Amino acid sequence: MALVTDDGKVSRNAFVDQGVFEQELDRIYRRTWLFVAHESEIPTAGDYVTRRMALDPVIVIRDENGAPRVFLNSCRHRGASLCSADMGNTSHFRCSYHGWTFSNEGKLRGVPGMQEMHGNTLDKDSLGLLEPRVEVIFGLIFATWNDSAPTLKDSLGPMAWYMEAAFGKCEHEVIGPPGRLLTHTNWKTGAENYGGDTYHVPTTHKSAVDLGVYGPDHLAAHPDTARHLGEFDPDRNPYLYHPYTTDQGHTGTVLHLPMKFDKPTFLGYEDNLWPEFEEHLDDEQIKMRTGMNLLLANVFPNLSWIELVTVYHGDDTPPAMALHVRQWQPIAADKTELLVWALVPKTASPEWKLWSQRAFIRTLGFGGNFETDDYQNWTSIADVNRGPAGRSLDHQYQGGGPANPTPFADDVNWPGKVYLTENTDVTMRAMYKRWQEMMDAPPASSNGDRMASPVGVG
Ligand code: FES
Numbered sequence: 354m355a356l357v358t359d360d361g362k363v364s365r366n367a368f369v370d371q372g373v374f375e376q377e378l379d380r381i382y383r384r385t386w387l388f389v390a391h392e393s394e395i396p397t398a399g400d401y402v403t404r405r406m407a408l409d410p411v412i413v414i415r416d417e418n419g420a421p422r423v424f425l426n427s428c429r430h431r432g433a434s435l436c437s438a439d440m441g442n443t444s445h446f447r448c449s450y451h452g453w454t455f456s457n458e459g460k461l462r463g464v465p466g467m468q469e470m471h472g473n474t475l476d477k478d479s480l481g482l483l484e485p486r487v488e489v490i491f492g493l494i495f496a497t498w499n500d501s502a503p504t505l506k507d508s509l510g511p512m513a514w515y516m517e518a519a520f521g522k523c524e525h526e527v528i529g530p531p532g533r534l535l536t537h538t539n540w541k542t543g544a545e546n547y548g549g550d551t552y553h554v555p556t557t558h559k560s561a562v563d564l565g566v567y568g569p570d571h572l573a574a575h576p577d578t579a580r581h582l583g584e585f586d587p588d589r590n591p592y593l594y595h596p597y598t599t600d601q602g603h604t605g606t607v608l609h610l611p612m613k614f615d616k617p618t619f620l621g622y623e624d625n626l627w628p629e630f631e632e633h634l635d636d637e638q639i640k641m642r643t644g645m646n647l648l649l650a651n652v653f654p655n656l657s658w659i660e661l662v663t664v665y666h667g668d669d670t671p672p673a674m675a676l677h678v679r680q681w682q683p684i685a686a687d688k689t690e691l692l693v694w695a696l697v698p699k700t701a702s703p704e705w706k707l708w709s710q711r712a713f714i715r716t717l718g719f720g721g722n723f724e725t726d727d728y729q730n731w732t733s734i735a736d737v738n739r740g741p742a743g744r745s746l747d748h749q750y751q752g753g754g755p756a757n758p759t760p761f762a763d764d765v766n767w768p769g770k771v772y773l774t775e776n777t778d779v780t781m782r783a784m785y786k787r788w789q790e791m792m793d794a795p796p797a798s799s800n801g802d803r804m805a806s807p808v809g810v811g
Pocket residue numbers: 428429430431432433448449450451452453
């Protein structure tokens with residue numbers, strides 16, 4: 354049964370029903386490319402981090418040839434977890450149950466009591482670790498269990514261009530390991546919000562705007578802050594919003610300050626980084642980034658990112674851009690582990706990196722103004738709709754729909770479908786359209802989708 358209707362409604366069962374969740378694991382998470390780590394987390398051979406691809410635990414490791422590899426974190430003997438650390442460096446993983454040992458390239462190397470147990474009959478070559486396909490784009494490592502999936506670039510479609518504008522402008526590095534937060538929410542609630550729900554900002558985040566952390570009123574009222582950014586344009590207030598959608602279900606929004614700029618201007622970044630950005634980006638990406646104070650996106654299904662200039666620090670700190678990546682890792686219908694990475698340009702000064710980190714912590718860090726506001730609402734959705742009455746209703750996403758169409762943008766030349774409006778549900782409808790298409794497809798097992806093979810097999 355379709356849980357998403359053409360007129361912009363989504364059944365609340367999609368957010369609370371465990372049966373729907375199980376179906377998502379097979380129809381969506383078993384089939385799509387999933388983010389697993391940033392390259393800078395595993396810079397040298399043998400470096401690893403442990404992550405999840407939905408419910409499947411994986412080890413993400415740089416092998417001896419320098420290539421990122423991903424393995425199911427499960428011993429081929431009787432399934433025990435191979436690695437219990439969050440991160441480290443190793444040439445081998447030794448299972449804590451019976452001691453089977455695997456190389457960091459996923460090959461079975463050692464079997465205690467081999468001669469006594471198996472004589473010469475054990476085919477070690479067929480017992481390597483299960484290895485999904487891996488591809489890297491702009492430093493972001495993705496993996497998929499689906500050997501039949503299109504390439505990562507094809508799966509991203511127009512979203513690759515927006516990702517390049519954010520992650521391809523220079524080499525980035527993570528500031529430490531990701532923060533982790535176990536939340537009482539459905540994974541789609543955060544994904545749809547980061548994919549373009551600017552509508553919630555004046556209400557949910559009113560306190561942050563009132564405090565002057567963010568917002569056009571603050572800019573107008575604080576010329577000292579505005580001075581850092583550019584000349585305030587009295588003819589262009591409020592902000593300029595460009596939501597965008599793709600057929601692959603990836604969505605986002607770009608926001609520009611009501612300022613005048615007469616040359617490429619990368620708000621919130623040190624001037625000495627700008628030439629590098631200009632070198633790596635195309636003309637349209639440079640135009641998009643000029644005066645941009647917010648770029649947010651959701652890569653379907655569960656990888657979001659946001660680049661946000663925080664305008665006021667309450668001291669002499671100039672406005673700084675915070676770039677962070679967040680993953681809504683599904684655990685159950687009403688349980689999601691949120692992983693959050695803060696990223697900075699590798700060649701930025703230590704002082705600027707600190708400003709950027711502060712900007713992140715004050716807004717979208719776990720204790721920041723924005724994050725705590727959001728979760729109060731999101732956990733309530735998972736909480737109050739578990740009963741039969743709540744489940745009988747729908748969520749409403751009709752804003753900017755056929756009855757009142759969202760206008761397309763004619764002022765920019767960006768890929769995908771690009772709109773010009775402050776408030777619309779067009780991004781959410783695009784995401785749920787893709788979600789329903791994937792949920793309607795036959796199960797992966799009956800659709801000829803090939804599961805990844807163990808190392809050395811297939
Ligand atoms: Fe790993 Fe037995 S389960 S060695």
